[in-house]
Amino acid sequence: MKFGYFDDANREYVITTPRTPLPWINYLGCNSYFTLISNTCGGYSFYKDAKLLRITRYRYNNVPADNNGKYFYIKDGDTVWNPGWQPVKTELDSYECRHGIGYSKWNSKKNGIKASMLSFVPMDDTCEIHQVKLTNDTDARKDIKLFSFVEWCLWNADDDSRNFQRNFSTGEVEVIDSTIYHKTEYRERRNHYAVFSVNTKIDGFDTSRDAFFGAYRDNSNPEVVCEKGQCTGSIAHGWAPVGVHQINVELAPGETKSFVFVLGYCENPDNDKWESKNVIKKDPANKLLAKYQTDEDVDKAFAALNDYWNNLLSIYTLESNNDKVNRMVNIWNQYQCMVTFNMSRSASYFESGIGRGMGFRDSNQDLLGFVHLIPERARERIIDIASTQFENGSAYHQYQPLTKRGNSDIGSGFNDDPLWLIAGVSAYVRETGDTSILNEQVPYDNDMSKATTLMEHLKRSFDFTVNNKGPHGLPLIGRADWNDCLNLNCFSEHPGESFQCFGPSEGPVAESVFIAGMFVKYGEEYAQLAELLGDTAEAERARKEVKVMYDAVLKDGWDGEWFVRAYDAYSHKIGSKECEEGKIFIESNGFCSLAGIGVKEGLAEKALDSVKKHLDCEYGVMILQPAYTVYHLELGEISSYPPGYKENAGIFCHNNPWVSIAETVIGRGDRAFEIYKKTCPAYTEEISEIHKTEPYVYCQMVAGADAYIPGEGKNSWLTGTAAWTFCNISQYILGVYPTHKGLSVDPCVPHGFGDFRITRKFRGVTYNISVKNPSDVEKGVKSMTVDGTAVDGCVIPFDASKKSVDVEVVMG
Ligand code: BGC
Ligand code: NOJ
Numbered sequence: 001m002k003f004g005y006f007d008d009a010n011r012e013y014v015i016t017t018p019r020t021p022l023p024w025i026n027y028l029g030c031n032s033y034f035t036l037i038s039n040t041c042g043g044y045s046f047y048k049d050a051k052l053l054r055i056t057r058y059r060y061n062n063v064p065a066d067n068n069g070k071y072f073y074i075k076d077g078d079t080v081w082n083p084g085w086q087p088v089k090t091e092l093d094s095y096e097c098r099h100g101i102g103y104s105k106w107n108s109k110k111n112g113i114k115a116s117m118l119s120f121v122p123m124d125d126t127c128e129i130h131q132v133k134l135t136n137d138t139d140a141r142k143d144i145k146l147f148s149f150v151e152w153c154l155w156n157a158d159d160d161s162r163n164f165q166r167n168f169s170t171g172e173v174e175v176i177d178s179t180i181y182h183k184t185e186y187r188e189r190r191n192h193y194a195v196f197s198v199n200t201k202i203d204g205f206d207t208s209r210d211a212f213f214g215a216y217r218d219n220s221n222p223e224v225v226c227e228k229g230q231c232t233g234s235i236a237h238g239w240a241p242v243g244v245h246q247i248n249v250e251l252a253p254g255e256t257k258s259f260v261f262v263l264g265y266c267e268n269p270d271n272d273k274w275e276s277k278n279v280i281k282k283d284p285a286n287k288l289l290a291k292y293q294t295d296e297d298v299d300k301a302f303a304a305l306n307d308y309w310n311n312l313l314s315i316y317t318l319e320s321n322n323d324k325v326n327r328m329v330n331i332w333n334q335y336q337c338m339v340t341f342n343m344s345r346s347a348s349y350f351e352s353g354i355g356r357g358m359g360f361r362d363s364n365q366d367l368l369g370f371v372h373l374i375p376e377r378a379r380e381r382i383i384d385i386a387s388t389q390f391e392n393g394s395a396y397h398q399y400q401p402l403t404k405r406g407n408s409d410i411g412s413g414f415n416d417d418p419l420w421l422i423a424g425v426s427a428y429v430r431e432t433g434d435t436s437i438l439n440e441q442v443p444y445d446n447d448m449s450k451a452t453t454l455m456e457h458l459k460r461s462f463d464f465t466v467n468n469k470g471p472h473g474l475p476l477i478g479r480a481d482w483n484d485c486l487n488l489n490c491f492s493e494h495p496g497e498s499f500q501c502f503g504p505s506e507g508p509v510a511e512s513v514f515i516a517g518m519f520v521k522y523g524e525e526y527a528q529l530a531e532l533l534g535d536t537a538e539a540e541r542a543r544k545e546v547k548v549m550y551d552a553v554l555k556d557g558w559d560g561e562w563f564v565r566a567y568d569a570y571s572h573k574i575g576s577k578e579c580e581e582g583k584i585f586i587e588s589n590g591f592c593s594l595a596g597i598g599v600k601e602g603l604a605e606k607a608l609d610s611v612k613k614h615l616d617c618e619y620g621v622m623i624l625q626p627a628y629t630v631y632h633l634e635l636g637e638i639s640s641y642p643p644g645y646k647e648n649a650g651i652f653c654h655n656n657p658w659v660s661i662a663e664t665v666i667g668r669g670d671r672a673f674e675i676y677k678k679t680c681p682a683y684t685e686e687i688s689e690i691h692k693t694e695p696y697v698y699c700q701m702v703a704g705a706d707a708y709i710p711g712e713g714k715n716s717w718l719t720g721t722a723a724w725t726f727c728n729i730s731q732y733i734l735g736v737y738p739t740h741k742g743l744s745v746d747p748c749v750p751h752g753f754g755d756f757r758i759t760r761k762f763r764g765v766t767y768n769i770s771v772k773n774p775s776d777v778e779k780g781v782k783s784m785t786v787d788g789t790a791v792d793g794c795v796i797p798f799d800a801s802k803k804s805v806d807v808e809v810v811m812g
Contacts, residue, residue, distance in 0.1 A: 413505025487636025644707025
């Protein structure tokens, strides 16, 4: 069942009922000011950091679902309604929400009043705009009232949700004309405040939540709106400050009136904060608000936002016979990659914004999906990430976006982390050709006195694995590898201990075959970077180490039909036919095969056949089988989840593309595409009632075959799935892969996929690539011509003097 439809021409998903199975959200903001907004106008805003600079308050896991947002109430006689349906939930005569690229729109009607709303964050300002247009579709004059509502968060979202003995006494506001200033803590150590304004004279305001709601009431029936019909002019002193405007609107038949609401973040220099005693300096707010006073101002800012996205989404475009693939490649998959770039795993409807900042492993992988879109920002990101690395090559697992400093809140010592840095840097250099980044001086643990070149960081990443091997010559797993829940050195017996932080971060025995696969893949990429810098000796050393690892995997990482997953702290195999449960895992099989391990020996093919046989289910490829049915002290969190959920035999959408990519490595386009389709939102849209999460973006996890409801998705938006599926479809299935020498075009498609065209901007040159497949093969390039000249192989030689290049590839 569907709850809307794709409008590809407008690049929108159109939601036709507010009663979606879960809130379906969008992200507004590209630079530093961000808003999460659901189809019923729930969500919250923050500046740079969802934990430290939260602007509005949200209540996770509340009832009714999706509670708190930026709401507009329309009072029309005795009827009160919201254009987004929540929170009053008055039945609407019509409802439509369009989530677009960086904006959302609503069109709703009730009793002859039409409300159209456009919400977005302008490109260069730290604010969001909500343009509300009200139209009287009746033959009679209407006198209605419009109320706005936001609830301020007292900045630190963590403290805000628990330190009530203090927070009930700190809230402060100022109100001048139509502008409400939220200035809690400005009197002491803050130099920033928030502002909420509208471009018209108002007929009332409230800033005390209690005054607006009334005792024992909530946002679904505020006393001011539903009973009194008149704001009280309250000024908040402590308790819960809010921002409410009241506008009395008179509408002649057919008349439309438009209102521009601006909610923003403003900063003053520390030594110039005050206008007069305890009166905040309003200059930044005045400057900001002056820019958004008319509908024309809004149109201009909206056009600039659209230009920005048009430009980004013109970098990789596809025209094929398959609408679903076209829309994922051209629109939604790339859009999600940009959102994961901005958010990492910090703020979604599943990530509270207070727990996890930017992940070391996560952000490096995210980079794989957006580096072609914004290479300059990828460069900055790489430096930020590498700056948190430790001198021995290991890493903090995460850092806070505002401070950019690493922290151990969810542990450190995840031994896959260092290798992801090589993955990110290699992708950046292959995309841009910018080897200067390798010579940048980058600190360790943010201490500039210990800085070395970025290339030296990569060497330490590489050597971290070389220097930390276990009894089988395989990499020690540390706290965990990619699978955060395979905690082989943890042995936690008491509730409340974090699986990620408890126990030693190192153990001398437990090993990961998955990290071995990564080492083989990224070790080769490291060798190529060394070669680019002319260090052939280092490249040779690296390749030798890679060969040693390759052999170790074939010797002790092969189980007969598939790759072993790991060795535990007793050196017992995990992911082996010897095990009772957890006999086979996806990660080692996907990654070792995509790294090329066992390809020439025929083992990769065998491993991938085993994956199909044992791990496939209707909704995707599961992490492991059989699921763990009891808690295993020696395995940790993985066995803490009921069978079918999360890392215990759930379908992690993130590593499905690894298997699909591995299939392209051995040339099986049908199977690669079959896997691609199973978790692809454009395909799962049809089963939205089961899948539940947004049908335009990937979610982290889909319940596996053992679960109570197989196919149910969770944790949408912030997942490495976005980057990996985009790499999979764009670089492996469609086959346009950036190499150091130039773009390579080597597709691996399912039978019947037909001819297709790709435009790809790469290092300043536009490539118009036409792929023809007259014999309907899965893989193989028979010929390639570049501007009419035949070229050997499938790499387009890079020529910076050309603006645009026509490439014709014939498969066969
Ligand atoms: C989740 C993982 C997550 C980890 C760290 C675990 O509970 O299952 O998916 O990466 O926590 O936050
Ligand atoms: C989510 C985490 O963000 C990611 O880093 C991890 O690899 C997966 N969970 C699997 O545990």
